Amino acid sequence: MRTSGRSPTSHDVARLAGVSQPTVSRALRGKPGVSPETRRRVRDAADALGYVTSESARALATRRSLRVAVVASELANPFYVSLLGPLHDALADSGFRMILINGSDDASPDFDVLVDGSVDGVLLTTSQTTTALPQTLERHAVPFVFVNRVVDDIRADSCTVDNVGGIEAVAALLLKLGHRAFAGLFGPTTTSTSREREAALRDALAAGGIALRPEQSMHGDFTFSTGDTGFSQLMRAVDRPTAIVCGNDVIALGALNAANRLAIPVPSAVSIVGFDDIPMSSWDMFRLTTVRTDVNQLARTACRLLLRRIADPHAAFERAVVPAQLIERETHAAHLANR
Amino acid sequence: MRTSGRSPTSHDVARLAGVSQPTVSRALRGKPGVSPETRRRVRDAADALGYVTSESARALATRRSLRVAVVASELANPFYVSLLGPLHDALADSGFRMILINGSDDASPDFDVLVDGSVDGVLLTTSQTTTALPQTLERHAVPFVFVNRVVDDIRADSCTVDNVGGIEAVAALLLKLGHRAFAGLFGPTTTSTSREREAALRDALAAGGIALRPEQSMHGDFTFSTGDTGFSQLMRAVDRPTAIVCGNDVIALGALNAANRLAIPVPSAVSIVGFDDIPMSSWDMFRLTTVRTDVNQLARTACRLLLRRIADPHAAFERAVVPAQLIERETHAAHLANR
Numbered sequence: 101m102r103t104s105g106r107s108p109t110s111h112d113v114a115r116l117a118g119v120s121q122p123t124v125s126r127a128l129r130g131k132p133g134v135s136p137e138t139r140r141r142v143r144d145a146a147d148a149l150g151y152v153t154s155e156s157a158r159a160l161a162t163r164r165s166l167r168v169a170v171v172a173s174e175l176a177n178p179f180y181v182s183l184l185g186p187l188h189d190a191l192a193d194s195g196f197r198m199i200l201i202n203g204s205d206d207a208s209p210d211f212d213v214l215v216d217g218s219v220d221g222v223l224l225t226t227s228q229t230t231t232a233l234p235q236t237l238e239r240h241a242v243p244f245v246f247v248n249r250v251v252d253d254i255r256a257d258s259c260t261v262d263n264v265g266g267i268e269a270v271a272a273l274l275l276k277l278g279h280r281a282f283a284g285l286f287g288p289t290t291t292s293t294s295r296e297r298e299a300a301l302r303d304a305l306a307a308g309g310i311a312l313r314p315e316q317s318m319h320g321d322f323t324f325s326t327g328d329t330g331f332s333q334l335m336r337a338v339d340r341p342t343a344i345v346c347g348n349d350v351i352a353l354g355a356l357n358a359a360n361r362l363a364i365p366v367p368s369a370v371s372i373v374g375f376d377d378i379p380m381s382s383w384d385m386f387r388l389t390t391v392r393t394d395v396n397q398l399a400r401t402a403c404r405l406l407l408r409r410i411a412d413p414h415a416a417f418e419r420a421v422v423p424a425q426l427i428e429r430e431t432h433a434a435h436l437a438n439r
Numbered sequence: 440m441r442t443s444g445r446s447p448t449s450h451d452v453a454r455l456a457g458v459s460q461p462t463v464s465r466a467l468r469g470k471p472g473v474s475p476e477t478r479r480r481v482r483d484a485a486d487a488l489g490y491v492t493s494e495s496a497r498a499l500a501t502r503r504s505l506r507v508a509v510v511a512s513e514l515a516n517p518f519y520v521s522l523l524g525p526l527h528d529a530l531a532d533s534g535f536r537m538i539l540i541n542g543s544d545d546a547s548p549d550f551d552v553l554v555d556g557s558v559d560g561v562l563l564t565t566s567q568t569t570t571a572l573p574q575t576l577e578r579h580a581v582p583f584v585f586v587n588r589v590v591d592d593i594r595a596d597s598c599t600v601d602n603v604g605g606i607e608a609v610a611a612l613l614l615k616l617g618h619r620a621f622a623g624l625f626g627p628t629t630t631s632t633s634r635e636r637e638a639a640l641r642d643a644l645a646a647g648g649i650a651l652r653p654e655q656s657m658h659g660d661f662t663f664s665t666g667d668t669g670f671s672q673l674m675r676a677v678d679r680p681t682a683i684v685c686g687n688d689v690i691a692l693g694a695l696n697a698a699n700r701l702a703i704p705v706p707s708a709v710s711i712v713g714f715d716d717i718p719m720s721s722w723d724m725f726r727l728t729t730v731r732t733d734v735n736q737l738a739r740t741a742c743r744l745l746l747r748r749i750a751d752p753h754a755a756f757e758r759a760v761v762p763a764q765l766i767e768r769e770t771h772a773a774h775l776a777n778r
Binding site for chain 2: 167169175176178181182184185188192197198199200201202210212213218324328356357358360361379380383384385
């Protein structure tokens with residue numbers, strides 16, 4: 101959301117959050133006397149409006165480049181592409197320009213620009229848990245925020261979608277529909293998104309009395325071909341799954357493609373569910389049931405975290421989680437026994 | 440193609456082009472005594488190997504940033520996304536890093552970085568004919584090259600796919616199959632890609648004795664929804680086309696989606712052809728007949744032109760055209776009367 105005309109004030113935030121202006125001020129400055137719940141509501145309102153505290157604004161005014169780099173190595177993944185516009189707009193609302201670095205390898209000379217003073221901060225969108233880049237940024241005292249992915253051992257701000265909540269909603273839906281034979285087609289085990297989604301599925305099924313066996317959980321890149329190959333393999337097994345939970349939408353579209361080729365009807369023979377709700381997932385030919393990540397909220401939150409980090413390098417680290425929303429389209433159905 | 444190990448020499452270029460080393464030297468320095476055909480062959484070989492003349496290399500060595508900006512506003516278009524990797528690698532082979540600017544509006548502060556000394560040159564990939572950015576770059580003496588799109592009134596190097604040759608191949612195929620009722624679903628009239636492809640279709644059909652009437656030629660953004668809406672409209676007409684030529688693959692996929700929704704069989708009732716051959720077009724569920732743009736060759740050629748322009752701001756302007764290749768998949772068929 102671009103704020104039009106004047107910049108939002110703390111009074112706007114107070115109105116939206118339903119609290120007083122002094123409470124907004126205390127909440128955003130991390131002062132005591134504000135409940136965690138209120139603090140969260142104020143932050144959400146500030147994110148929604150693109151509000152920046154005056155201290156932040158002053159500190160920001162002394163920065164040199166007013167430029168932020170977004171690092172994204174997976175531009176073939178439409179999810180990350182769909183995140184670029186919102187990141188660009190959220191940064192622009194705070195007076196920052198965005199440059200995009202798509203180097204994919206840690207030793208890449210592309211990353212020099214991140215530490216040579218050209219940018220005031222960095223948003224890391226596709227980090228693998230094996231990356232050395234965050235340490236490099238830390239060493240050069242370059243403010244950065246993890247967006248969508250986190251790297252556990254690194255003390256840093258991060259902002260992700262609610263992977264656990266999203267997958268719990270998917271599992272609840274499929275269990276309610278009578279499915280008992282599940283499989284998962286996940287992304288690389290070196291990504292937090294894939295790890296969290298897989299663990300959440302395992303836990304949610306276990307709570308329903310169902311174990312996800314190792315051979316029912318496959319991994320590959322976050323690509324169409326992972327879904328295509330994985331689906332074909334699953335369908336060659338003796339005990340075919342009736343419900344397949346995919347690590348992202350692109351994998352799910354690959355699975356739909358294989359189902360189409362193998363003439364296995366979706367959803368009557370097998371339900372397929374994705375994660376992200378990329379634009380393509382709503383196309384008539386797919387109508388994919390999936391979990392929506394609100395890329396605007398993710399972008400605004402990432403931007404708020406980075407601006408705060410730039411303004412105050414010693415602030416406590418924050419791990420923000422944006423809600424996920426189940427989108428029920430047409431690739432899920434009741435298990436045969438339940439019809 | 441990344442050259443591995445040592446950098447290519449003029450001898451490598453000579454070997455690949457089948458000429459002597461002095462001829463390579465004369466051809467690339469624009470000296471007389473080399474036929475246009477040989478010059479072209481030498482340039483192609485130099486592009487294929489990523490070879491840079493020693494003068495260029497020397498001139499380049501004195502540059503400050505060793506950074507090139509790629510401007511792309513249409514990142515939702517998979518074609519431009521598929522061009523980024525090859526551009527990145529072609530630049531890296533010459534020791535340049537790439538930054539990506541996705542500002543989409545002429546007055547955008549994102550463009551400041553292009554003229555403030557941060558980059559040595561600019562590749563413009565999604566220019567509309569209405570853009571003011573090229574003039575701004577010219578005024579600041581920033582070397583730039585148009586990639587895939589050109590802007591007619593601007594004196595600049597450019598590098599495009601053979602839009603005319605590609606569409607001629609499509610028209611020849613469809614005419615041979617007996618089609619007489621054509622329609623076109625094109626992109627914005629403010630893009631050279633769309634203009635050239637539309638004009639080429641009109642000319643090729645005229646040569647076959649068929650006029651493309653105005654209402655048979657529709658325009659929109661280079662998006663899925665342009666194809667979806669356009670196809671639906673064409674099918675409501677009294678005289679439905681039996682062959683639809685699309686301005687790019689994304690438009691063609693939108694048309695396939697509408698055909699699927701309307702239960703109009705492709706290709707038995709209508710043939711649909713795209714342009715670009717983006718990765719998705721080869722997916723089983725699409726198997727789109729299209730024209731392939733060799734993004735690697737396009738990227739290498741763009742890079743060669745930019746390096747030459749950086750090394751010699753006064754060199755004659757070159758308009759390079761990369762060959763297009765017809766890819767016959769499964770969305771075209773003979774007209775009913777011809778079966």
